[in-house]
Amino acid sequence: MNDNSEYKYNFAFLDENTKREIRRCILKAITVPGYQVPFASRELPIFYGWGTGGLQITLALIGKDTILKIIDQGDDDSVNAVNLKKLIYDSSGIQLTEDTGKATHIQSRHRITEDKLRSDQTYVFQVPLPEPLRFVESREIETQRMHAEKDYGKMYVKLYEDILHHGEITIGADYPVLVNNRHIMSTSPIPRWDVPRLNQAPNLFLFGAGRERKIYAVPPYTDVEPLSMEDYPFRVEDFEGKSCMLCGSNESFLNEIPSTNDEGKMYICSDAFYCKKRRFKNDDEV
Amino acid sequence: MEPILEVKNLTKIFGMGCPVCLDNDLVTNDDNRCPNCRSIVGCKDINFEIYSGEVLGIVGESGSGKSTVLNCINLNYPVTNGEIYYKYMDEGKTNILKIDAQTRRYLQSDHFGIVYQNPHLGLNFHVSSEGNAAERLLITGKRNFNNIQKKVHKLFKRVELPESRYKDFPMFFSGGMQQRVQIAKALISDPSLILLDEPTGGLDVSVQARILDLIRSISRELKVAMILVSHDMQVIRLLCERIIVMKHGRVIEYGLTDRVIDDPREAYTQTLVHSTL
Amino acid sequence: MGYVGVKGGKDAIDNAEKVIDYYRIKDAVTPLNVEEIKNQMRLLIDRVMSEGSLYDRDIASLALKQAEGDPLEASYLVRAFRSTLPRLDYSIPGKPEEMFLIRRISSGFQNIPWGQVLGPSRDYTQRLLRFELLNEKDIDAVDPPKSEESGKLDKPVEKVINFLRKEGLLDDPVKDKNQKAYDITRESIIYPLTRSARLQRITRGEEGAVLAFGYASMRGWGSVHPTIAEVRVGYIPVKIRHPYWDSEVKIGRILVTEVDSICSFKKINEIKNGIETEHYSFSLGYGFIFGQNDRKAIAMSIIDRALSIKDGASPVNDQEFVLQHIDGMESQGFISHLKLPHYVTFQSALDRLRNIKKNKETESSAGVSV
Numbered sequence: 001m002n003d004n005s006e007y008k009y010n011f012a013f014l015d016e017n018t019k020r021e022i023r024r025c026i027l028k029a030i031t032v033p034g035y036q037v038p039f040a041s042r043e044l045p046i047f048y049g050w051g052t053g054g055l056q057i058t059l060a061l062i063g064k065d066t067i068l069k070i071i072d073q074g075d076d077d078s079v080n081a082v083n084l085k086k087l088i089y090d091s092s093g094i095q096l097t098e099d100t101g102k103a104t105h106i107q108s109r110h111r112i113t114e115d116k117l118r119s120d121q122t123y124v125f126q127v128p129l130p131e132p133l134r135f136v137e138s139r140e141i142e143t144q145r146m147h148a149e150k151d152y153g154k155m156y157v158k159l160y161e162d163i164l165h166h167g168e169i170t171i172g173a174d175y176p177v178l179v180n181n182r183h184i185m186s187t188s189p190i191p192r193w194d195v196p197r198l199n200q201a202p203n204l205f206l207f208g209a210g211r212e213r214k215i216y217a218v219p220p221y222t223d224v225e226p227l228s229m230e231d232y233p234f235r236v237e238d239f240e241g242k243s244c245m246l247c248g249s250n251e252s253f254l255n256e257i258p259s260t261n262d263e264g265k266m267y268i269c270s271d272a273f274y275c276k277k278r279r280f281k282n283d284d285e286v
Numbered sequence: 287m288e289p290i291l292e293v294k295n296l297t298k299i300f301g302m303g304c305p306v307c308l309d310n311d312l313v314t315n316d317d318n319r320c321p322n323c324r325s326i327v328g329c330k331d332i333n334f335e336i337y338s339g340e341v342l343g344i345v346g347e348s349g350s351g352k353s354t355v356l357n358c359i360n361l362n363y364p365v366t367n368g369e370i371y372y373k374y375m376d377e378g379k380t381n382i383l384k385i386d387a388q389t390r391r392y393l394q395s396d397h398f399g400i401v402y403q404n405p406h407l408g409l410n411f412h413v414s415s416e417g418n419a420a421e422r423l424l425i426t427g428k429r430n431f432n433n434i435q436k437k438v439h440k441l442f443k444r445v446e447l448p449e450s451r452y453k454d455f456p457m458f459f460s461g462g463m464q465q466r467v468q469i470a471k472a473l474i475s476d477p478s479l480i481l482l483d484e485p486t487g488g489l490d491v492s493v494q495a496r497i498l499d500l501i502r503s504i505s506r507e508l509k510v511a512m513i514l515v516s517h518d519m520q521v522i523r524l525l526c527e528r529i530i531v532m533k534h535g536r537v538i539e540y541g542l543t544d545r546v547i548d549d550p551r552e553a554y555t556q557t558l559v560h561s562t563l
Numbered sequence: 564m565g566y567v568g569v570k571g572g573k574d575a576i577d578n579a580e581k582v583i584d585y586y587r588i589k590d591a592v593t594p595l596n597v598e599e600i601k602n603q604m605r606l607l608i609d610r611v612m613s614e615g616s617l618y619d620r621d622i623a624s625l626a627l628k629q630a631e632g633d634p635l636e637a638s639y640l641v642r643a644f645r646s647t648l649p650r651l652d653y654s655i656p657g658k659p660e661e662m663f664l665i666r667r668i669s670s671g672f673q674n675i676p677w678g679q680v681l682g683p684s685r686d687y688t689q690r691l692l693r694f695e696l697l698n699e700k701d702i703d704a705v706d707p708p709k710s711e712e713s714g715k716l717d718k719p720v721e722k723v724i725n726f727l728r729k730e731g732l733l734d735d736p737v738k739d740k741n742q743k744a745y746d747i748t749r750e751s752i753i754y755p756l757t758r759s760a761r762l763q764r765i766t767r768g769e770e771g772a773v774l775a776f777g778y779a780s781m782r783g784w785g786s787v788h789p790t791i792a793e794v795r796v797g798y799i800p801v802k803i804r805h806p807y808w809d810s811e812v813k814i815g816r817i818l819v820t821e822v823d824s825i826c827s828f829k830k831i832n833e834i835k836n837g838i839e840t841e842h843y844s845f846s847l848g849y850g851f852i853f854g855q856n857d858r859k860a861i862a863m864s865i866i867d868r869a870l871s872i873k874d875g876a877s878p879v880n881d882q883e884f885v886l887q888h889i890d891g892m893e894s895q896g897f898i899s900h901l902k903l904p905h906y907v908t909f910q911s912a913l914d915r916l917r918n919i920k921k922n923k924e925t926e927s928s929a930g931v932s933v
Contacts (some may be wrong), residue, residue: 038751043642048896050903073907080903082572110907115730128900140754140883151388153395153425157410159419160424163431164453172911179594213752213892229431237914254608255906256913272908 010061020043022060022215025205029217034179035147036130038215044087044210051084053208054107055125057215058088061122062105063223067095069103074111074253074270081109098273110173112177112194114252114274119202119220126190130209130216132176150186155227163232175234179218193236193253198224246270247278288373289335290478290511292357296368300353300355301325303366318349318534327535328354332368334530334540337479338478339509341524343409343543345511345558351519351535352515356481358383359513360400361390372397373457395425399472403484405464408471415447418456419471426475445500462493469500473508486521498524519559523547531555587631600624609818609854610634611647614746614891617643617648618817618853635769635895640894650749655811660719660797663783665708666855668722675793677720682708682796683855699873708771721795724823724856727845733825734844743781754883761870761886765863767890776869776879777862777891785869789824789848796820796855802928820851820857822865846871 002011010016025039042051064070070085073278084107085096089238097103098177100115109126117123121263133143136154146152155176162170173189186259188207198205198218226234243250245266252274254267270273295484298305299320303318307320307327309519318327321537336342343351361382369381374397382393394400399422402408410419418436428434442452445466449511456464465485472480485501486494502525504510516522529546531539531554550556569711601608601624615638617882630636644921669675681687690893703717727733745759754759766774781788801882805812827847850860869879870886878884888894 009647013647015647017649020648038753040747040749040751042748043639044644044893047899048638048893048898049900050542052896073904077572078904079572079575082576086573087575107903109393109903110905128897137864138629138883140887145752149391151391151425152423156424156429157421159422160431160434160578161376161413164414164416164435166919167926168915168919170915170919172915173908189905189911191907191911228429230429231433235912238918253907256910264392 003229009091009214011092012062013044013087014042014056014059017057017107018062018284022056024056025215026060026217027252029206029215030204030219032183033179033219033222034185034216035182036209036216038133038213039215041210041213046084046087048211049128050080051107051109052127052210053215054109054210055087055208056210057082057124057206058105058107058207061089062088062092062094064092064094065104067104069097069098069100069106071106071113071272072109073255073281074113075272077134077272085171086133100273110189110191111270112190112197117197117203122139123203123208124204125190125205127207127212127214129174129210130188130207130212130214131188132174132184132186133170135176147183150182154268155184158206159227159229159232169232169234171230176212176227178227180222181225184227184257185218185224187218191253192226192234195224195226195234196236213285239267242267244275249275249277252266287337289337290373291336292371292378293332293334293355294369294371296328296355296358296370297366298328298358298363299325299366300328305370307516308366309463312548315355318351329358329532329535330404330430332537334537336479336511336513338511339505340528341512341514341526343514343529344532345519345522345529346532347558349518349534349555350532352484352532354535355532356483356513356515360398361394361480375457392426393488395422396475397477398479398481399475399477400481401468401472401483401485403464403470403487405456407462408468409456409464409473411455413455414453415442415456415459416452418467419474419556422475423469437474438470440554442466443471444473445470446496451466460493461489462497464487465497466500469497469504473504480512480513482512484516485514487516487520494521501525517558519547519560570634589627595628597621597624597628606634606855607634609852609856610770611637611641612855613859614767614769615645617641628697635891639892639895645748650746652803653744653746656803657799657801659718659799660720662720662797662799662819662821663794663816664720664797665796667720667793668791669793672723672792675723686857686858713809721822724825724847725752726826731842732845734846756882756886758867758871761882762849762851762863762867764886764889765866766853768863768889769857769894770856772781772891772894773859773862773866774888776885777865778881780865780869780877784877785875786863789826789865789868791861791864792823792825794820794822794857795861796857818854819859820850820855822848822850822857822860824848824850824861824868826868833839879885 009136018096022039022130029035029037038052041052041056045056046052046055058068066216068088069076069087070081072081078249085109088094090097100106101111105119105124107124107126108115112123125161131224133155136158137146157173159169164169173191173194175187176184177187177195179185187198198223202220204220207216214239237253239250239254242254244252244254246268250267255270255271257266258264259266302323303325304320304323306322307325320327332355334342338510344355351417357363357384359370361506367385370384371378371380372382374391374394375382400408416435416438419441420434423434423437439452447463447466447470451459451463456467459467459484472485482501486497489497498521513523514525526543529540529543530537531546533554539550539555547556549558550559577614585728586605592805593715599781601620607627608620608623611634612620614634615623615626623637626637626640628632630640662736664680666684668679668681698926705921728735746758747760747763756764770926776785784845796818798818800813802811802813824847826848828843829846846868850862850867852860866885869875870882872880
């Protein structure tokens with residue numbers, strides 16, 4: 001890692017005007033929960049499509065006292081998470097952590113941590129495709145109108161069709177939700193397992209899509225309801241009878257790994273820190 | 287008894303419009319075009335009322351403005367001038383041409399039903415027939431799959447659609463079947479008003495007859511108000527008690543069907559009547 | 564145990580960086596001189612400046628060296644660098660008559676005032692490999708052409724389309740001369756875009772995408788097959804307004820390619836004083852690219868025209884379809900992102916499919932028809 005006193009770039013890389021613009025967009029997003037606020041996304045040393053939206057939100061919000069955690073699919077040590085941390089650290093020198101409890105700012109790709117979050121923590125998602133109505137409408141101009149007029153009939157028709165032809169709703173990750181009873185929102189591709197965590201949470205959730213140039217938010221204690229039919233309710237992934245082979249947990253989202261054992265597969269907790277904490281709960285240092 | 291719908295001075299101009307076509311009533315050339323600004327006068331100063339249980343016919347040649355009137359009533363596009371009052375919206379005190387998009391959609395999906403001559407306008411060909419009919423209930427907030435499906439099936443049975451085809455996509459249906467899906471879709475929300483725009487145009491004669499029978503029995507059974515647009519006097523005579531005759535966007539004659547057909551006052555009406563009988 | 568955790572991400576990245584550098588120079592004898600890249604790979608530099616959206620030959624050359632010659636990777640380095648630079652000012656709109664031309668041709672007219680100059684164009688060269696370049700040891704001096712010698716024009720060279728405008732055959736599309744250009748790098752992009760924003764998206768677009776859309780339009784998918792009124796390659800001065808004295812200050816010059824295409828004629832209806840008038844005029848497509856790049860500028864002018872057609876039904880008439888997919892940084896980023904781990908989302912999809920299959924099997928074994 002570079003010597004902190006020598007960065008060639010501004011603190012947290014982006015120039016101050018850009019940070020201000022992003023913060024204003026964030027404020028606007030908070031005032032209209034679930035609404036996608038357009039913003040002038042910048043090119044960063046990390047590719048579009050690899051987390052620049054979440055990254056720009058993080059860079060705009062961090063200060064010298066921030067304690068930052070970054071995960072990818074639940075893993076702190078995944079290559080992309082490490083890369084993002086490197087860029088942020090090199091341009092700011094802030095403290096990094098794997099400990100969900102210690103972090104004040106968490107950036108994540110595709111998962112919410114198993115540990116409960118607190119009201120002093122900000123949780124930022126990296127979003128590839130922010131528009132939940134893309135399932136049923138490819139044109140941006142039309143989806144803008146549908147959101148403005150709360151014209152969501154087509155989405156519910158899709159659910160009806162799924163149940164009609166397949167017996168259930170087939171949407172896997174990136175499940176659409178109704179926020180504050182007004183806007184339909186994409187949850188970014190978090191598994192269905194994590195969707196209930198968005199409802200009435202004590203913390204702020206922010207969503208950044210860099211390439212698509214949108215920021216949106218779920219403020220604390222907001223109603224977030226997954227779209228479903230009354231008689232075909234929303235269901236999370238099924239881990240019945242399965243547990244993590246490292247820590248034994250049967251209450252967390254599990255990654256399935258093909259194996260040469262009899263069953264042909266094994267399961268590990270997706271949230272690496274959570275798993276580690278359970279395994280080493282008698283040690284002081286995790 | 288109050289009318290279900292009151293239409294006053296309904297005017298729709300396609301194009302820029304100008305003082306000549308907006309304020310005056312010149313029918314100089316023998317067409318709909320304003321001689322000054324070249325805009326097309328879709329319909330001008332249309333006035334009528336319709337009551338529950340009634341079937342009102344609008345008749346005229348192609349281009350006379352019949353479909354325009356229907357599209358205006360169904361709030362499909364903004365109008366140039368006029369007011370429409372609907373009994374179940376604010377007790378007929380609000381002009382429904384001036385409401386917001388969400389209320390408009392609610393009226394279109396719940397209170398009104400429309401059947402187009404061209405099924406592409408009324409149906410989504412990328413969604414199953416069931417889905418097409420269910421859409422109107424889903425738009426107005428119904429969220430129970432089984433209840434919705436039961437209602438859809440009940441209506442499909444009523445319009446005599448074969449059960450094996452319920453899940454199929456309309457693009458694989460014959461013209462007559464597509465119209466049946468449209469009719470079921472229009473009926474599913476128990477509307478107060480149904481608009482039919484040449485519902486049997488382009489269908490062969492035997493199919494036409496069956497669809498018309500269906501429409502007639504529905505009208506008797508449900509006592510819903512219907513406005514039927516057609517250029518075919520036979521159809522009009524069969525289904526409508528009262529008719530309006532339109533030419534070049536204007537109403538030129540109106541009255542009880544039998545009276546207008548047996549004793550037309552305008553030359554144009556005479557031509558219409560005689561060219562079919 | 565059979566499971567090997569994918570840990571050590573940090574080490575993997577550090578090692579990968581070393582491996583990249585190994586591949587970059589493993590067979591090198593002498594390090595590539597960035598000056599020489601700048602001087603002898605002119606057209607590649609032009610491309611990187613165009614897609615990187617930054618006119619700086621030194622930066623573009625460095626980026627190409629670092630990227631081992633990959634122009635998209637180099638453009639990305641330039642764009643990311645550009646993000647660190649503050650926006651100091653906007654230049655005064657350039658005047659085409661001030662362009663110092665090194666190349667100028669017209670397909671629409673046989674002869675034009677001031678004449679046509681082929682300039683440094685490969686259009687009429689034979690595409691045969693020159694093997695003697697393998698043994699080029701010294702740089703032989705080559706006399707510069709006359710046009711490069713004087714350093715400035717003796718009189719302004721009027722654009723060909725101005726002649727059409729004088730005759731009333733081409734409308735002046737800019738109604739409000741005081742309107743400000745939209746800056747897509749500083750303001751959010753909301754569809755439908757103004758023409759200013761559209762042109763900026765196209766000029767920064769990835770060369771292959773721009774060519775493909777222009778080509779498709781010519782072949783009927785955008786219904787635009789134009790005549791070129793003029794292709795100009797030359798140096799234009801860049802001027803700003805002095806912050807205190809309000810005078811124009813020239814701060815430098817850049818080499819650009821500019822294309823005016825004449826497309827089909829259109830009828831324009833207007834109501835003037837209550838009287839309806841109509842007149843016919845040609846429609847214009849405009850292309851503007853950093854550096855020398857005829858084909859991209861021509862393709863740009865075609866796309867500009869195709870997107871200006873109201874209610875066009877072909878794919879290249881569709882703003883969202885063309886402009887959302889024309890930027891190389893976005894396309895390479897999103898396609899590459901598929902290499903990132905997606906196992907959690909995949910897990911979700913596996914769960915759905917397994918569930919559905921289980922339900923169907925249960926139903927058919929219970930004798931229930933679906």
